[in-house]
Amino acid sequence: MVVQEIRKLTGTEMASKDNGRHEDYISFRDIWAFLQRHFLVLALASTAGVALGALYIANTEPTYTSIARIVIDREQARIASQDASTGTIIIETAEIASEVEIVKSEAIARSVIKQLNLTEDPEIQTSSSWRSAVRGALGAILSLFDPATEDGAEAAGEPSEEEVMRRTMAGFLGRVSVRRVGQSYVLEIGYTSTNPVKAARAANAIANTYMQSSLDAKSQIIARGAQWIEDRLVEIGRQAQEAALSAEQYRNSNDISQVGSAGIDQQQLSEISSQLLAAQTATAGEAARLATINRILAGDLPDSYVGEALSNTEINRLRADLGVARKRLETLQTRYGTESEPTLAAKSEIARLESQINTELVRIQGVYRSNLDTAQAREGLLKKQLDAIKGNVTEKNLARVQLTELESRATTYRRMYESVLQQLITTLQKQSFPIGDARMVAAATPPLAKIWPKTTLIIPMALMLGFAGGLGLAGLRDLLDRRISSGERLSRELGLPTLGHVPFTRFQVSGSKGALRFVLDAPYSGFSEALRGVKSSIDAAFPSGGPIVVGLTSVSGDEGKSTIAANLGQLYANEGLRVVLVDANFRNPFLSLQAANSGTKAGLAVYQGDEIPEHAQSEKRKKDKLMQMEDGLILPVLTVEQIRKAAHPGHRFGHLPALKKKIEELRQDYDVIIVDLSTFATSADTRAASAHLDGILLVLGNRRKMTVEWLASALATFGKSRVGILGVVFNKRKTRRWLHPMGRKRREAGGRHAI
Known part of the structure; x- marks a missing residue:
């Protein structure tokens, strides 16, 4: 039994008091109960949504969209957008997007409107957006209170031809759709109308007008390009001639008969430099051998480090005899002792062999010293020859460098002249027979099915919107309902x-x-x-x-x-x-x-x-x-x-x-x-x-x-009474x-x- 002190509390106060003990959460059971509780509201709202959708379908005039397909020809684009040196095709997404905007431009629209006489088409003239309808209604209301507006309207009279064209253009562009098909070069040009035949005719007219305008624009560009290339060709020819004359005059003034003589001097200089480098290397090698043999004779290194000693037959023989004598000495010392006559004789033999090896090394030292002197003399001679050649070639080299620069400039101008001449020939060929970058893939035909209103889309959407509105009303009802x-x-x-x-x-x-x-x-x-x-x-x-x-x-x-x-x-x-x-x-x-x-x-x-x-x-x-x-x-x-x-x-x-x-x-x-x-x-x-x-x-x-x-x-109303409320x-x-x-x-x- 719950005993409560009942006093005057509002529902909000009691709810805030109880929130400290309970946490609200929503379960599937609550959702199902909500749907059951407001079933009638949801059903009526959904039915109303479906009814409004059906009414919209019944009162909306069906519209048709006809589509024509054109392709930006890649082979023609190769001619127009091909790199001259590498042959790479330069067509990017931005270029395709630019073509899409060109198709939807006012220039194309103006041409098609004149071609099909759409300024008198009641479908375009009578259609208006909600903004224009609002502006018209406001203007009509203001005209009732402003007499000057009526006088101005009478003075204005009929709209001008440009105003009619601008109004028609706005309605026409609102019915045109252009999109790129995937990542291809194909563009789909669509036109929407209540008449399927009119839609197909307008779509084909837009495609043909675009291709013709592209061809005309290309012809004009080619003509202007040919004139510019011709003027440029004359200027480059004059500069090439001046560069060639300057090179010949400089050669004659510096007594440079041919460019090949400079090559001979350079070849001699290169050969002597190579020989000097080899002589310096040989001198360094001989000095190193001599230093090594000196260290051996001083006792710092064993004689086995010298290659000449290793390949010397006499030294090898003496080393073999020395090894045999040392083994015999060890045997004799073991058998007779260190102070016996055989042992002393063996020691004398070893000393004699070591003296002979040392004498042979001294002889090798003399050979190395002689080789070093020869290498140093050869190195000094090559240095003198190199200095002599440098003195003779230095003056002509400076002149040849300047001459090479002049000849390179003359060659560059000559190549530029040949390249511009080739471009002029190609441009004149295009001008005689221009080829457009776009061609028709599939012409537009009258569509068989309408695109709007779509029953399969509007009815489900109307049902969903009605149900959503019902949910909103039901939620608002629950929020405001305090029952x-x-x-x-x-x-x-x-x-x-x-x-x-x-x-x-x-x-x-x-x-x-x-x-x-x-x-x-x-x-x-x-x-x-x-x-x-x-x-x-x-x-x-x-x-x-x-x-x-x-x-x-x-x-x-x-x-x-x-x-x-x-x-x-x-x-x-x-x-x-x-x-x-x-x-x-x-x-x-x-x-x-x-x-x-x-x-x-x-x-x-x-x-x-x-x-x-x-x-x-x-x-x-x-x-x-x-x-x-x-x-x-x-x-x-x-x-x-x-x-x-x-x-x-x-x-x-x-x-x-x-x-x-x-x-x-x-x-x-x-x-x-x-x-x-x-x-x-x-x-x-x-x-x-x-x-x-x-x-x-x-x-x-x-x-x-x-x-x-x-x-x-x-x-x-119970006041402060304590009441046992079960x-x-x-x-x-x-x-x-x-x-x-x-x-x-x-x-x-x-x-x-x-x-």
């Missing part, structure tokens, strides 16, 4: 738990005793299942073993709280508990009237506890319990009149203390006491009586007509049959009733 549409919103914004949802029921069960005991007549219906769930929630809120007093109230009338109170009592009585109903609705005593008028037909009976003496009341309660079990659970009802009779006759509002006293008396004799209260929004009796109850059930039967703010304001029961909930797969079986088991 209590679900228990989740009630729990989130006001903190009230939801105990159950009782479905809408017509109570048309054959043979039943009325709606006040429908829970027993149709035990497997949705109504009964919902009330059983509410009963379980009530039981869980109270400890077992003691009597419970539960009150039922609502915000306004006709929300079904009395019906729910009676059926809840039937459920408790069906479990063998002692149950009594207390009608505390002093303004509209529905249960009292039913108990007094219908009696057992409604499953109710007027409470008789006050008319029986105290000593016989226990026997009467036993008989009441036996009657409930035998006669289909007849519930006693403490009526409004009985409460008022128990009140003090001098008190105006004495029924409230009497109600409190009766409830205290009933606690001694009954297990469950269900009190049917008045609507708390308009009655102070409910707020006063709620303090004597263990808990209150709030029944909401018209939740779609009730906002969160209204319910919060109604609950605030929860909220949603009554008269309309459910769809496809949401309840067990609904059919429940209806069959419970009888004929509508949910």
